[in-house]
Amino acid sequence: MSSLWHPFADMHSVANAELIIRSGKGVVITDVHGRDYLDATASLWYCNVGYGRQEIADRVAAQMTQLHAYSNFGAFATEATIQLADRLAALSPMEDTVVFFGAGGSDAVDTAAKLARRYWDLLGKPGKRVIVSREHGYHGMHGWGTSLAGIPGNKAGYGGAFIDEVIHVGVGDTEGLGALFEQRGHEIAAFIGEPVIGAGGVIAPEPHYWAEVNRLCREHDILLIADEVICGFGRMGEWFGSIAYGIQPDMMTFAKGVSSGYLPIGGVLVGKRVRAPFWDDPVPGGVFKHGYTYSGHAASAVAALANLDIVEREDLIGRVRTMTPILDRALRRLEGAPLVSEIRTVGLTGAVAFRPDLLAADPALADKVAAACIRHGVATRSIRGHAIQLSPAFVITEAELDAIVDGFGRALVEVAGA
Numbered sequence: 001m002s003s004l005w006h007p008f009a010d011m012h013s014v015a016n017a018e019l020i021i022r023s024g025k026g027v028v029i030t031d032v033h034g035r036d037y038l039d040a041t042a043s044l045w046y047c048n049v050g051y052g053r054q055e056i057a058d059r060v061a062a063q064m065t066q067l068h069a070y071s072n073f074g075a076f077a078t079e080a081t082i083q084l085a086d087r088l089a090a091l092s093p094m095e096d097t098v099v100f101f102g103a104g105g106s107d108a109v110d111t112a113a114k115l116a117r118r119y120w121d122l123l124g125k126p127g128k129r130v131i132v133s134r135e136h137g138y139h140g141m142h143g144w145g146t147s148l149a150g151i152p153g154n155k156a157g158y159g160g161a162f163i164d165e166v167i168h169v170g171v172g173d174t175e176g177l178g179a180l181f182e183q184r185g186h187e188i189a190a191f192i193g194e195p196v197i198g199a200g201g202v203i204a205p206e207p208h209y210w211a212e213v214n215r216l217c218r219e220h221d222i223l224l225i226a227d228e229v230i231c232g233f234g235r236m237g238e239w240f241g242s243i244a245y246g247i248q249p250d251m252m253t254f255a256k257g258v259s260s261g262y263l264p265i266g267g268v269l270v271g272k273r274v275r276a277p278f279w280d281d282p283v284p285g286g287v288f289k290h291g292y293t294y295s296g297h298a299a300s301a302v303a304a305l306a307n308l309d310i311v312e313r314e315d316l317i318g319r320v321r322t323m324t325p326i327l328d329r330a331l332r333r334l335e336g337a338p339l340v341s342e343i344r345t346v347g348l349t350g351a352v353a354f355r356p357d358l359l360a361a362d363p364a365l366a367d368k369v370a371a372a373c374i375r376h377g378v379a380t381r382s383i384r385g386h387a388i389q390l391s392p393a394f395v396i397t398e399a400e401l402d403a404i405v406d407g408f409g410r411a412l413v414e415v416a417g418a
């Protein structure tokens, strides 16, 4: 038994059943016994360019040799950090974007939430403190993220919310959102939402959802934060989910696909409006006293730059657009398969959801199917306890997608027959 405490794991059952991955190439990972698995999820939605990219490793090694990292606090910076900030600002759909870095998506969410409150405080409206989030939303596991969580199991057991000033609304409920803004807009700092809900179950927005959210936020003077941690950097067939859905955010949180996870990095893209009192039209005392030791880590920034070079050079976002209908077609072969209630796909993501009556009888059903998939050579996991996840690397081929769906199918038959 190892000493590793696994995230989101029942250690009682995992401690003697670790699946230890040793190497990866493309969309295939290999465990310590030499067994290969097709990686259906790009690890945790992040390995967009696939495993084993030598050029990222080489560029990171060169940066590490020269200077692995230096603080970006105060006036300090590194060249790589500035280069990445400028590159991301140029990709951003927001005007005059600036970038605040952290080490991942949870840092990004906490940064954006604090920045929203700091913004209103500087503008003389300290009463605007509440952040509104959605049912089924996932915004990381720091204090803010746990409170914003719309997946009940992820926030239970801590004796209440860490941050009380959070209100949840229904996933597509613009009427409820409008009524809430009407009633309590003077207390609300920001609305946060994933362009497409990821960990909560791969849920695409209704056609006019985001246009209405844009309108309501503007009408009630509420900041709009797009949580792009999964959707950002191509998974929806555009650089950002906000571009794909016409969202007009004031801030965008990002992580994962920016570096494909070659090194950890994330942050917040901040648009013209929120940057103004800190940068352009400074309000006395307008310093954002926030930051992390690894904000803008140089080697991580180089990993991100090298990753973005690959995404551009190989037109991997064009590839996502090509593969999107192929993924949809492949996964829909499981409609009518044992245990399955619904197939959902959007961009290069999908979920196979199980029948509610079977889940009620056996809450571990989705985990059992995920475990069976692994026995059939496909690495996936359950999401929100009701479905299994498909979110492959952008480099996946049609044959590999078909093989993943075949593995899912064999696992469903196995678990149904057990």
Ligand SMILES: Cc1ncc(COP(=O)(O)O)c(C=O)c1O
Binding pocket: 044, 103, 104, 105, 106, 107, 109, 138, 139, 140, 141, 194, 198, 199, 227, 228, 229, 230, 255, 256, 266
């Ligand atoms: C939409 C969203 N926001 C935030 C996070 C948190 O990111 P991290 O796990 O890097 O802290 C995630 C992680 O899955 C996510 O999907």
